[in-house]
Structures are given as C-alpha cells and as structure tokens.
Amino acid sequence: MTRITIDPITRIEGHLRIDCDIDAGRVGKAWASGTMWRGVEQILLGRDPRDAWAITQRFCGVCTTVHAICSVRAVENALGLDIPLNAQYIRNMIVSAHAVHDELVHFYHLSALDWVDVVSALSADPDKAAALAESVSPWTGNSKHQMRAVKERLAGFVKGGQLGIFTNGYWGHPAMKLPPEVNLIAVAHYLQALDVQRRANKVVAILGSKTPHIQNVAVGGVSNPIATDSQSVLSVERLLAVKSMIDELRAFVTQVYNIDVAIIAAFYPEYTKIGAGVLNYLAAPEYPLDSKGTQFATPGGYIANGDLGGFTPIRTFGDAFLRDGVKESVKHSWYKGGKGALHPYKGETEAEYTDFQEGGKYSWVKSPTFHDQPAQVGPLARVLTGVASRHEPTLRYLNSILATVKAVGKFDVPLSGLHSTIGRHAARSVMCAVNVDILEQQWKLLMENLARGDTATFNAPVFPKAQIQGFGFHEAPRGILSHWVVIEDAKIKNYQAVVPTTWNAAPRNEQDAPGPYEAALVGTPIAQPDRPLEVLRTVHSFDPCLACAVHLVDTTTKEVVEVRVQ
Amino acid sequence: MNRRPAGGARIVVLGVGNLLASDEGVGPHFIARLERRWELPAAVRAIDGGTSAMDLLDDLSHLDLLLIVDAVAGDARPGTVHVLEGDRIPEFFTLKLSPHQVGLSDVLATLRWNGESPREIVIVGVEPASFDLSMDLSPAVQEALSAVEGLVLARLERAGCPLARRGLPEPA
Numbered sequence: 039m040t041r042i043t044i045d046p047i048t049r050i051e052g053h054l055r056i057d058c059d060i061d062a063g064r065v066g067k068a069w070a071s072g073t074m075w076r077g078v079e080q081i082l083l084g085r086d087p088r089d090a091w092a093i094t095q096r097f098c099g100v101c102t103t104v105h106a107i108c109s110v111r112a113v114e115n116a117l118g119l120d121i122p123l124n125a126q127y128i129r130n131m132i133v134s135a136h137a138v139h140d141e142l143v144h145f146y147h148l149s150a151l152d153w154v155d156v157v158s159a160l161s162a163d164p165d166k167a168a169a170l171a172e173s174v175s176p177w178t179g180n181s182k183h184q185m186r187a188v189k190e191r192l193a194g195f196v197k198g199g200q201l202g203i204f205t206n207g208y209w210g211h212p213a214m215k216l217p218p219e220v221n222l223i224a225v226a227h228y229l230q231a232l233d234v235q236r237r238a239n240k241v242v243a244i245l246g247s248k249t250p251h252i253q254n255v256a257v258g259g260v261s262n263p264i265a266t267d268s269q270s271v272l273s274v275e276r277l278l279a280v281k282s283m284i285d286e287l288r289a290f291v292t293q294v295y296n297i298d299v300a301i302i303a304a305f306y307p308e309y310t311k312i313g314a315g316v317l318n319y320l321a322a323p324e325y326p327l328d329s330k331g332t333q334f335a336t337p338g339g340y341i342a343n344g345d346l347g348g349f350t351p352i353r354t355f356g357d358a359f360l361r362d363g364v365k366e367s368v369k370h371s372w373y374k375g376g377k378g379a380l381h382p383y384k385g386e387t388e389a390e391y392t393d394f395q396e397g398g399k400y401s402w403v404k405s406p407t408f409h410d411q412p413a414q415v416g417p418l419a420r421v422l423t424g425v426a427s428r429h430e431p432t433l434r435y436l437n438s439i440l441a442t443v444k445a446v447g448k449f450d451v452p453l454s455g456l457h458s459t460i461g462r463h464a465a466r467s468v469m470c471a472v473n474v475d476i477l478e479q480q481w482k483l484l485m486e487n488l489a490r491g492d493t494a495t496f497n498a499p500v501f502p503k504a505q506i507q508g509f510g511f512h513e514a515p516r517g518i519l520s521h522w523v524v525i526e527d528a529k530i531k532n533y534q535a536v537v538p539t540t541w542n543a544a545p546r547n548e549q550d551a552p553g554p555y556e557a558a559l560v561g562t563p564i565a566q567p568d569r570p571l572e573v574l575r576t577v578h579s580f581d582p583c584l585a586c587a588v589h590l591v592d593t594t595t596k597e598v599v600e601v602r603v604q
Numbered sequence: 605m606n607r608r609p610a611g612g613a614r615i616v617v618l619g620v621g622n623l624l625a626s627d628e629g630v631g632p633h634f635i636a637r638l639e640r641r642w643e644l645p646a647a648v649r650a651i652d653g654g655t656s657a658m659d660l661l662d663d664l665s666h667l668d669l670l671l672i673v674d675a676v677a678g679d680a681r682p683g684t685v686h687v688l689e690g691d692r693i694p695e696f697f698t699l700k701l702s703p704h705q706v707g708l709s710d711v712l713a714t715l716r717w718n719g720e721s722p723r724e725i726v727i728v729g730v731e732p733a734s735f736d737l738s739m740d741l742s743p744a745v746q747e748a749l750s751a752v753e754g755l756v757l758a759r760l761e762r763a764g765c766p767l768a769r770r771g772l773p774e775p776a
Binding site: 229 | 622623624652654655656658659661662710714717718737738739
C-alpha cells in the first residue's frame with residue numbers, strides 16, 4: 039500500500055490537503071484536511087447586524103457577493119422583514135451574474151487543464167480543429183483563422199520558455215486522452231472565456247456599484263437609487279447595456295461551455311463512473327420572486343441516497359425542514375468538542391490543534407450533517423433537485439448536453455452517470471445556462487416593475503429590545519450557503535456561516551462517516567502515484583474554495599506544492 | 605480582446621488584502637486613506653481589490669502604470685516599507701502571504717498572455733506585525749501609511765499625475 043499526500047491542492051482558493059491510501063492502483067481510503075483556521079465569525083460579535091454583510095463578504099476573494107446576500111437574508115429572517123420587489127430582482131441579477139462568472143472561470147481556468155493537455159495542442163492541425171468545432175457548434179470563434187492564431191501564440195510562448203498561466207500542468211500524463219485538435223479547441227476557448235467572463239463581472243459591477251465586494255445591499259433591500267432618466271443612478275440606459283452583456287454571455291455558454299463539457303465527457307467516459315461518493319444531495323431554492331421569499335425561480339431540497347423519487351423540497355425562507363436539519367460535528371476537527379454535533383445557533387469555534395491524526399482530529403473544517411447524514415452540495419445537487427421537480431430549463435440544458443455527448447462519443451449517459459466526477463462538471467455547465475436565463479428573466483421583471491411606476495428599493499429595519507434569531511440561505515455557485523445569526527438588543531450575539539465547501543470538504547463526522555471529497559475518491563484508479571492527476575480531477579470537480587470553509591494562513595512558511603509518496 | 609476603454613484610466617493604485625486580518629488588510633486600508641485625502645484625476649483610479657483576482661482582469665488591462673500596495677514579509681522590522689519593481693517583481697510572488705497573491709500572479713500572467721500587461725509595475729509592500737482577527741492595523745503598520753503615501757504620490761507625480769489635496773478636513 040502507498041500513501042500519497044498532496045499539500046496544498048493547487049488551482050483552488052485557500053489551502054486543502056488530501057491524503058490517499060493507494061492499494062492495487064486504486065484509492066482505498068482518503069482524508070480531506072482544511073489547513074487554514076478561520077474563526078472569522080468572531081469578528082462580528084457585538085457589532086450592528088446592519089453591517090454584517092459588508093464584513094462577511096471579506097471572508098473570501100472569490101465568493102464575496104454570496105456572503106453579502108446571505109447575511110442580509112439572515113438578518114431579515116430574524117426581523118421578519120420583507121423587501122421590495124425591485125430589491126429582490128436586483129439582488130437576483132447580481133447573484134445570477136456572479137454565478138455565471140464563477141462557473142465559467144471554474145471550468146475553463148481552474149479545472150479544464152485537468153483534462154486538456156496544452157502542450158499536445160502544439161501538434162494539432164488547426165484547420166481540422168476548426169472543422170471539428172464547427173461541426174458541433176455555430177459559435178463564431180471556431181474559425182480556421184482563429185485556431186491558427188491560437189496555435190501560433192501558444193507556440194511563441196512555449197518557444198520563449200514561458201508557459202505562464204499554463205506552467206503547472208500534468209502535460210504528457212498517461213491519463214490525458216484528448217486528441218491534439220480537441221486540446222487546441224479547448225485552449226482557444228480557455229482564452230475566449232477569459233474575455234467573456236469580464237461581461238458577467240461588469241453586470242455585477244453596474245448593479246453592485248463595485249466589484250469585488252459589492253456595495254449596494256442593505257438589510258431591508260438595496261441602496262440602488264432608481265430613476266429612469268438620470269445618468270448618475272440605475273437608469274434605463276445602464277439596464278440596456280446590461281441586456282447586451284447578457285446576450286453575449288448566452289452565446290458563449292450555450293455554444294461553447296455546454297458543448298465543451300460534453301466533448302470532455304465523450305472522451306473520458308470512465309469518469310461518468312468515477313467519483314460519486316456521498317449520494318445525499320442538498321440544495322437551496324434560489325431567486326425569490328416575491329417580497330417574502332415564498333416562491334423561487336429554481337427549486338431546492340433534499341435527495342437521500344440518490345433516490346429522486348424521495349425528494350423533499352425546501353419551499354420558503356425560514357423553511358423548518360432546513361432550519362432544524364443542520365448540525366456540525368468537531369469530533370475530527372481541530373476544535374474543542376465533547377458536546378456532540380451542534381446546531382449552528384449554538385455553534386462553538388474554539389481551537390484545539392492536535393497535528394494530523396487520521397483516526398482523530400485532522401482538519402480545520404467542521405463536519406456538517408443534514409438530519410444526521412453527510413450531504414453533497416453544489417451544482418449537481420441543484421440539477422438533481424431540478425430533475426426531481428421537473429424544472430423545465432434544467433431538463434432542457436441537461437438533455438442538450440447529454441445529446442452532444444451521444445453525438446460525439448456515440449454512447450448514452452444514464453441518469454446514474456451524473457453521480458460522478460464528470461457529472462459535477464456537466465451539472466455546473468447546465469446551471470450556468472440556467473443562470474443566464476434567470477439573469478435575463480430578472481432583468482425583464484425589473485424593467486416591467488419599473489414601467490409600472492414602482493421605484494421602491496428599501497424597507498427600513500427596526501430592531502427590537504430583545505433577543506431574536508434567524509437564518510438566511512443562498513444557493514451559491516459551490517452549493518448551499520447558510521448564515522445563522524442571534525441578535526440581542528440590536529447587537530450580534532452569535533454568528534455562524536455554514537459554507538458549501540464545509541459540506542463537501544467535511545472530515546469524518548460524529549459517526550465516523552467520511553465527507554463527500556473523501557468518499558468520492560475511494561476507488562479512483564491512479565496511474566502514477568507521484569503525479570496523482572486523477573485525484574485532482576475529482577477534487578477539482580467539486581470546485582473547492584477553502585478560504586471561507588475553514589475557520590488564516592501560515593504566514594512564515596513559503597508555499598511549496600508538495601506531493602509525498604510513502 | 606484588445607479593447608481599451610476610451611478615456612479610461614491609465615494608472616491604477618491597487619490595494620489588496622484581507623480587511624479582517626489586521627495588517628493583511630494594509631492595501632484596502634491605504635486605498636481608503638488615499639481617496640479620503642486626495643483628489644484623483646481621471647487618469648488615476650484607486651481600487652480596493654480585497655482578496656480577489658480574476659475579477660480585476662478588466663481593471664488592470666492596458667495600464668501605463670500599476671501600483672500595488674500589499675503586505676510583504678521580508679524579515680524586516682514591522683512597518684518597514686519595501687519597494688519592488690522591474691526584476692524584483694517575481695520576488696513578491698515568492699513571498700506568498702495569503703491566497704490572494706496567488707490569484708494576482710495569475711491575473712498578471714493572463715494579462716501578459718493577452719498582450720495587455722501594464723507597462724510598469726511597482727509594488728509598495730509593508731512589513732506586517734500582526735495577522736490577528738481584527739479590522740484595525742497594528743500601530744507600526746498604521747504609522748507606515750504616511751511613508752507609503754509619500755512613495756505612491758512621488759510615483760504618480762513622476763508619471764505626470766500629481767495629486768491635489770482634498771479641501772475637506774480629515775475625520776478623526
């Protein structure tokens with residue numbers, strides 16, 4: 039048996055260590071360890087709950103807006119405060135544009151290079167690459183001229199000895215299987231995605247006044263002043279600019295991203311059978327369509343054991359099934375415990391570091407459970423809840439991707455094939471297309487509501503002289519996020535954030551059951567233990583973002599990516 | 605891909621870091637001070653980049669000058685101000701303090717790939733004393749802000765963009 043340790047996992051935000059025991063060429067057991075301490079919630083204690091959103095969005099550099107949105111929802115839930123429709127629509131547009139940005143960047147810039155061999159693209163015939171790409175997509179960026187230009191640019195960089203952004207890849211690894219032409223197409227789209235993602239980010243900047251770290255949300259609504267005829271506020275002119283960006287995003291997502299993920303699935307069919315892991319799925323409904331949050335544009339809920347027939351929906355803000363189902367264990371995390379798994383309102387974050395002990399404590403990530411079971415969260419959970427509730431846009435984009443896999447790979451992917459490493463990538467691509475639809479839908483709803491003369495964006499909060507508590511949820515790009523707040527006399531008394539990566543990167547729980555990363559890695563074949571590309575594929579498919587999952591950084595040691603084989 | 609916004613700013617002063625981790629947040633703290641005390645001409649933009657990376661791609665493309673303010677650990681006395689430029693820029697990225705610097709190096713590599721790199725990059729780094737959970741700087745780093753400001757103002761003046769002092773009194 040061989041033990042491999044990858045520390046840290048690269049091309050993610052934050053620090054994550056993965057240990058695997060390899061037996062007969064496959065992963066036998068795995069451990070996921072968050073190696074940074076956060077405890078950031080403590081900075082909120084005693085503060086004004088109206089300021090929490092501005093502070094929580096500094097938890098992380100990637101998912102800033104998600105913490106802002108979730109925080110105001112938590113405080114509004116504690117107050118029983120409705121918000122104006124315009125505020126809901128503007129928040130929804132920010133949320134959907136941010137998600138589209140995040141999903142594009144994750145696939146092309148953080149994970150595609152697990153499947154795409156950049157160096158192999160140098161031996162591609164660019165004319166053949168163009169012909170292949172044009173046979174599956176009407177995208178205008180697939181021409182011979184463009185494929186030739188990308189190959190020349192790539193060759194220039196390699197000749198100059200500078201791979202730059204492409205430096206740290208497992209080029210030439212035996213598990214890389216795309217033909218050179220497909221690798222060239224992927225490199226071209228990698229570069230085009232760099233350009234397109236800016237459009238999504240601009241939408242967030244126009245509505246949020248600033249990115250990173252939006253400035254426009256408030257407990258009770260948003261602070262965007264609306265006037266249909268003024269330059270200095272949210273005007274019709276600016277909203278029309280947003281619409282043109284939505285159109286550009288739609289073209290790229292449906293004609294490029296949805297196609298590319300299907301092509302990768304077609305060349306790596308074994309990864310529709312690898313990487314399933316925990317089959318309990320939890321997703322939040324998203325995009326509230328009324329002031330109270332009782333109707334949503336995309337469904338959420340819980341699926342136990344991968345059985346879509348046993349789907350339990352989550353219906354409203356404050357939903358009791360969700361509220362009462364969440365607990366966190368620290369039995370295997372570096373915190374003082376002994377009280378069993380605790381509900382977030384009662385959550386404690388007091389450090390107790392022991393060193394890495396695989397049978398004891400080994401991570402800074404807590405281990406959350408839903409009704410006492412580990413749960414996988416993220417785009418796959420959301421797509422499966424969408425399938426279970428017959429959500430039309432989810433089904434449409436999923437079927438379109440599966441049809442492309444069949445056209446290119448000449449095989450069918452059953453629904454069970456979604457419980458896999460490739461399934462998570464396909465689901466993220468489905469959600470990206472759904473999120474573009476939502477962005478446009480919310481844009482229309484906002485325009486129509488403005489046309490009716492409603493320009494309200496804010497209901498002022500009033501805090502009682504008493505103790506109140508509430509929670510907010512948000513279906514973020516990496517999965518369900520929840521913020522839990524206890525407020526006493528208008529000051530924060532307790533605050534806990536249960537973030538998506540905490541669910542997925544969880545260590546073993548109170549019953550010693552492994553978390554989703556740990557379970558997903560079991561059985562993965564490993565060709566070269568000193569170059570564990572296959573492990574990275576499955577871990578990256580979850581889109582780890584540890585900066586907020588773990589409760590700061592070892593400041594003195596220089597970061598060295600290390601793979602140890604014992 | 606090589607779009608340049610008409611009349612867009614050509615100089616960016618970028619403060620990066622985490623506001624919740626004491627001196628890690630020296631960049632954003634400096635940007636707040638700069639905007640409070642000085643009038644910025646159209647050619648100069650001050651950006652609080654927080655801990656983000658790819659979000660900044662558009663803001664950092666086709667610049668004449670990029671001034672980055674960040675915490676830099678160079679084994680010196682807390683509050684020491686380091687200036688890194690030219691051949692010494694890569695040094696900054698080996699002194700990794702936090703994940704945001706990894707992201708920033710990716711953004712700069714991407715700009716180079718796209719042919720959109722800043723013509724000149726200068727890093728003004730401050731030696732931190734504390735990364736404790738706090739929204740306040742340590743006294744040593746707080747005190748160093750005026751030296752950082754002096755260096756940034758001198759660079760802007762050399763680039764043909766001297767700043768004028770705001771008329772408003774500084775809040776306590």
